[in-house]
Amino acid sequence: MFWVLLLLLAWAAAGISCTRLCLAAVRAASVDADAARGHDLTLYEAAFLSGGPARVADLTLVSMARQRRLLLAHTGWATVVDPRGRDDMERSVIGAIGPEGQSRIAPVRATAADADSVRRLADRLVAAGLAVPDGARTTVAEAVRQVRAAAAAVLALAVAALLLPAQSTGNEVPVAVWFALPLLLTVSCLAIARIEVHPYTRWASPAGQRLLGTLARHSDASGDDRTYLTSVAVRGVRAIGEPGVRAALTHRDRDAGLGGWLQGAREGG
Template sequence: MFWVLFLLMACAAALVSCGRLCLAAVRAADSERLAGDAHRGHELSLYETAFLSGGPGRVADVTLVSLARGRRLLLAHTGWATVVDPEGRDAMERSVLGAIGPDGQSRIAPLRATAAAGEAVRTLAERLVAAGLAVPDASRSTIAGAVRQVQAAVVAVLALGALATLMPGQDTAPGTPVAAWFALPLLLTLSCLAIARIEIHPYTRWASPTGQRLLAALPKGTGSLLAVAVRGVRAVDDPQVRAALGGGRGTTAE
């Protein structure tokens, strides 16, 4: 009957991990509800759309593309950015131009990372979180961690079940194999993951469900800055700019 100890361990892992995921989901929902009606009548700006669609990196991309289209910043396909006009028209542009430094030239990859982590983007994120349109960092990381814990619990249940089944001399009730008992915690964890995929998945993105509804209402288009904000670098219609942003990060366009 030593397999009962393994069963108790499997049940404990399943209950604790699923309970943590449920609690994280409830807190995320409460956070959006407490934001109240601040989002009502709100029209997303270009930078807000970029953040909700792709996070800080997307905001930096949109700013770089905007500066390049205005001929105030040259983006080379080799992955370098060169300042033409050092005067930024808003906080985001000033952040990007300031990140390039006094030399007026910088690699695009570190420039993008610095701009994404800048004060202007943090202020934008805080405003969107306060309006209930963006997911707070704490909620996003908590839910992601809880999902990983449930996934680990699935592996633990399978491992414990296999170990209990393979151990010799493990008697159980007539007609009930040991493995059948481990199906209960396994079913619990898999069901929890399935529900999370349907109900909680939206909270793991940058935009909250409310923010996603505003994004869905935006007009569709190609080649515009709005398209870049929504779809990423792959929506840039200038091949050189697209190559500069994609190659500068060492990846293909988003």
């Protein structure tokens, strides 16, 4: 009857993971459904709700590059042209680049994403009911991954139980049937989550997602500069039209040596 212990493990994995998913979904749905009314998202807010602090840093870099106040080399270097930031986000980027006016882009993005200005932006969005609070950011997406892992564990435990010799349930019910119950629980939770709370966002509340949906539709309506930046805020680096800028932001940060530094300096200015 060793298979019973495996069954208990299967139920524990399924029960704990499904409970976490339910709690995460409840927390995500607890934000005021009317929070989106009367709120017009700024570009920085749209970037945060779409991709978090890293997206805000990317948007700031792209915006400054389009205004020729920052040069982004495809080798992964950023060079400051205009050292006067027009808002807190830009000042964070310039400060992250440093007094020499040139730096690798990867550490600049990381530092700017962790700046106080981004944290204040996050706090405002949470207070407005548009962003998911910090305590709930391991929400539905991570909980769904846990349920998927639990489903795989249940299958593995079922196979192990079936491979054990002399399997007898005592009431002629096949062992596989007993393991089918926790598997059904996990699959059902995944199906409900797919219908009720998909997409599994890490940053935007349901109200924030509705605003983002409206913003995304409007971003396809025209081709002006703000529309372009809106696309970058909502869709990320893949929406960048300039190949050089996109290469700069997708460049893998590695030790390029003196040759790479000189090449970046030449392209940067």
